[in-house]
Amino acid sequence: MLKMSKVSKTYRTDTVETHALREFSLTVDEGEFVSVTGPSGSGKTTFLNIAGMLEELTSGSYELDGRDISKLGDKERSRIRNEKIGFIFQSFNLIPELDVFDNVDVPLRYRGFDARERKRRIGNCLEMVGLASRMKHYPAQLSGGQQQRVAIARAVAGEPRFLLADEPTGNLDTQMADSVLNLLTDINKSGTTIIMVTHELSLVDRARRNIFVKDGHVSDGPPELHFAASAIA
Amino acid sequence: MIRYYFKLGILSIRANPALTALMVAAIAIGIGACMSIVTVRHVMSNNPVAHKNDVLFHVQLDNWNPDDPFDEPNEPPSQVTYLDASALYQADRAYRQTISFKTSRVVLPDSEDAKPFQELIRATTTDFFAMFDIPFKYGGAWDDAADRTEEHVVVLSSEMNQRLFGGVDSVGRMLTMNKEPYRVVGVLSEWLPMPKFYDLNNNPYEGAEDIFLPFSLAISGEWGNAGNNNCWKPTEDGTFAAYLASECVWIQMWVELRDTSEKSAYLQFLNDYVEEQKTLGRFPRALNNRLSTPAEWMVNREVIDDSIGVLLSLAVLFLVVCLLNTIGLLLAKVMRRTNDISLRRALGASKSALFAQYIIEAGMVGVAGGLAGIGMTWLGLRGIENVFAEYDFIAYLVAMDWAMVLGAVALAIASALGAALYPTWRACNVSPATTLRIQ
Numbered sequence: 001m002l003k004m005s006k007v008s009k010t011y012r013t014d015t016v017e018t019h020a021l022r023e024f025s026l027t028v029d030e031g032e033f034v035s036v037t038g039p040s041g042s043g044k045t046t047f048l049n050i051a052g053m054l055e056e057l058t059s060g061s062y063e064l065d066g067r068d069i070s071k072l073g074d075k076e077r078s079r080i081r082n083e084k085i086g087f088i089f090q091s092f093n094l095i096p097e098l099d100v101f102d103n104v105d106v107p108l109r110y111r112g113f114d115a116r117e118r119k120r121r122i123g124n125c126l127e128m129v130g131l132a133s134r135m136k137h138y139p140a141q142l143s144g145g146q147q148q149r150v151a152i153a154r155a156v157a158g159e160p161r162f163l164l165a166d167e168p169t170g171n172l173d174t175q176m177a178d179s180v181l182n183l184l185t186d187i188n189k190s191g192t193t194i195i196m197v198t199h200e201l202s203l204v205d206r207a208r209r210n211i212f213v214k215d216g217h218v219s220d221g222p223p224e225l226h227f228a229a230s231a232i233a
Numbered sequence: 234m235i236r237y238y239f240k241l242g243i244l245s246i247r248a249n250p251a252l253t254a255l256m257v258a259a260i261a262i263g264i265g266a267c268m269s270i271v272t273v274r275h276v277m278s279n280n281p282v283a284h285k286n287d288v289l290f291h292v293q294l295d296n297w298n299p300d301d302p303f304d305e306p307n308e309p310p311s312q313v314t315y316l317d318a319s320a321l322y323q324a325d326r327a328y329r330q331t332i333s334f335k336t337s338r339v340v341l342p343d344s345e346d347a348k349p350f351q352e353l354i355r356a357t358t359t360d361f362f363a364m365f366d367i368p369f370k371y372g373g374a375w376d377d378a379a380d381r382t383e384e385h386v387v388v389l390s391s392e393m394n395q396r397l398f399g400g401v402d403s404v405g406r407m408l409t410m411n412k413e414p415y416r417v418v419g420v421l422s423e424w425l426p427m428p429k430f431y432d433l434n435n436n437p438y439e440g441a442e443d444i445f446l447p448f449s450l451a452i453s454g455e456w457g458n459a460g461n462n463n464c465w466k467p468t469e470d471g472t473f474a475a476y477l478a479s480e481c482v483w484i485q486m487w488v489e490l491r492d493t494s495e496k497s498a499y500l501q502f503l504n505d506y507v508e509e510q511k512t513l514g515r516f517p518r519a520l521n522n523r524l525s526t527p528a529e530w531m532v533n534r535e536v537i538d539d540s541i542g543v544l545l546s547l548a549v550l551f552l553v554v555c556l557l558n559t560i561g562l563l564l565a566k567v568m569r570r571t572n573d574i575s576l577r578r579a580l581g582a583s584k585s586a587l588f589a590q591y592i593i594e595a596g597m598v599g600v601a602g603g604l605a606g607i608g609m610t611w612l613g614l615r616g617i618e619n620v621f622a623e624y625d626f627i628a629y630l631v632a633m634d635w636a637m638v639l640g641a642v643a644l645a646i647a648s649a650l651g652a653a654l655y656p657t658w659r660a661c662n663v664s665p666a667t668t669l670r671i672q
Contacts, residue, residue: 054579075585089669110582154580
């Protein structure tokens with residue numbers, strides 16, 4: 001379970017103070033598929049970064065599986081990130097010098113699995129995303145949709161409890177986006193909790209729950225209303 | 234994980250060959266400049282008898298001018314007079330002892346087509362070879378009797394034996410010098426005492442003599458001294474006998490004393506000897522006798538030229554400049570890879586894991602820089618050799634040895650790791666969220 005209570009995140013420079021999150025509270029239960037929507041600059045990505053422990057929160061509390069994350073050191077946070085969280089980015093973020101096999105291998109290396117176990121997991125995950133035959137291809141040799149599938153395989157290879165996706169279909173055409181979303185839906189059905197940031201209303205339907213973020217905190221109401229309001233504004 | 238980091242290092246180097254080549258070149262040039270000078274200094278400061286440093290002692294007696302020391306502030310002469318050398322040698326109070334000086338003879342080779350040549354030779358006593366652990370290829374040193382009876386015997390260096398006898402076992406064969414025959418009793422193996430610790434008076438790097446013969450023979454033959462000579466008052470007349478009886482210093486004396494008690498006893502003997510000589514009107518200065526180990530003696534004689542220290546400082550500064558350049562290049566490389574760093578952080582890499590990855594990569598650059606640095610060092614030494622080509626001894630100073638090769642690699646790795654610390658620290662502290670958000 002992921003639980004944030006009154007989380008605030010403030011970015012400070014010498015002259016400017018920006019409140020990215022203000023008393024942000026949210027609970028995500030195990031197995032949920034939650035979409036996070038909201039206008040640009042509303043704090044969606046900041047929320048996702050804090051959820052993924054890529055950023056420290058300024059105040060409030062954050063518990064992941066009952067553990068207070070804010071009190072952990074770098075090594076423990078890295079371990080939890082490696083074991084419990086998978087990331088999917090809008091721009092895929094594959095490492096260009098590594099082939100598909102080695103890209104999926106990255107989190108497994110930090111996990112400390114032996115070669116046989118890594119090979120088994122990589123094979124299974126690439127089979128699942130339909131790219132088992134492209135193991136030796138480099139990212140530049142793949143289409144956008146295929147690259148995102150590799151990124152998904154990399155995210156789930158360590159069998160994380162949570163999958164955090166930031167605009168996972170933002171750089172894909174409709175057909176490819178659909179296949180990626182189908183994949184995420186299947187992964188969610190197998191028990192992985194998914195939190196997906198998006199600003200596309202069409203994707204919200206895929207989630208079982210939507211939360212709308214505005215001005216750094218969770219706002220009430222169905223997403224359609226908020227999207228409409230944002231569009232009028 | 235170490236193997237994985239090596240793999241990542243190779244991939245990174247392949248991905249940025251130009252930048253890597255620049256870093257390797259910067260390290261190699263710095264190492265080359267530094268190690269060239271360090272090598273020269275290393276050879277200069279070498280102690281050829283380090284294994285006997287505690288038992289060998291150079292003898293100094295202060296027979297100098299009462300109004301003016303031999304050297305400031307109160308240094309006794311660096312050599313001894315014939316009077317003292319022969320008296321101390323005959324007293325035979327040390328475990329081993331040797332007196333010697335440099336002279337010269339005209340060698341007449343056996344073969345008809347070979348021309349005679351002038352050769353610097355060392356007139357010494359039999360213990361010279363045992364004291365300094367000089368290795369023999371054939372035969373051995375002459376015996377005590379030969380020293381006493383002025384026997385016409387010689388020991389040849391390996392090089393001279395090659396020149397005169399084609400390198401065969403020449404023991405028992407005859408050699409003609411200044412029309413007199415000498416019997417070869419020994420041939421040395423390769424022996425290159427560098428510096429020539431036993432006689433630092435002229436050029437410490439000129440190499441050992443190639444012919445050795447009994448001291449007594451040179452004295453009875455009244456052969457002139459071809460080495461250093463210092464006098465503080467005129468000799469009686471111009472005869473060799475007057476020279477032998479003079480206060481001129483021109484003979485090097487060494488003793489071997491096996492422990493501190495032997496050393497104390499010998500120093501006491503020297504002091505007693507000088508006190509006795511004072512009653513005869515010699516040694517007008519206060520007691521100032523010295524026994525110096527080879528290492529102490531080389532420091533005393535300032536074997537390492539001051540200019541080497543200046544050159545070394547400049548070379549180290551140059552290395553620092555090269556390393557600063559490397560730091561800049563590494564920093565540029567790391568900053569270009571912030572996306573990779575952030576992504577790895579997101580996928581579970583701890584700061585220490587990333588630190589290890591980047592340090593290993595820097596170490597690989599260091600090894601490459603070290604290997605290239607060996608090549609640069611070799612080039613640097615060849616450059617020094619060419620500049621000072623007119624000096625015969627220069628080849629000895631610019632010879633690379635394994636210690637220097639390993640030193641160059643170790644220095645390169647240490648330099649690369651040192652240069653990598655700041656960029657790696659920056660890499661580990663990259664905020665993954667900021668970088669990944671920009672993508």
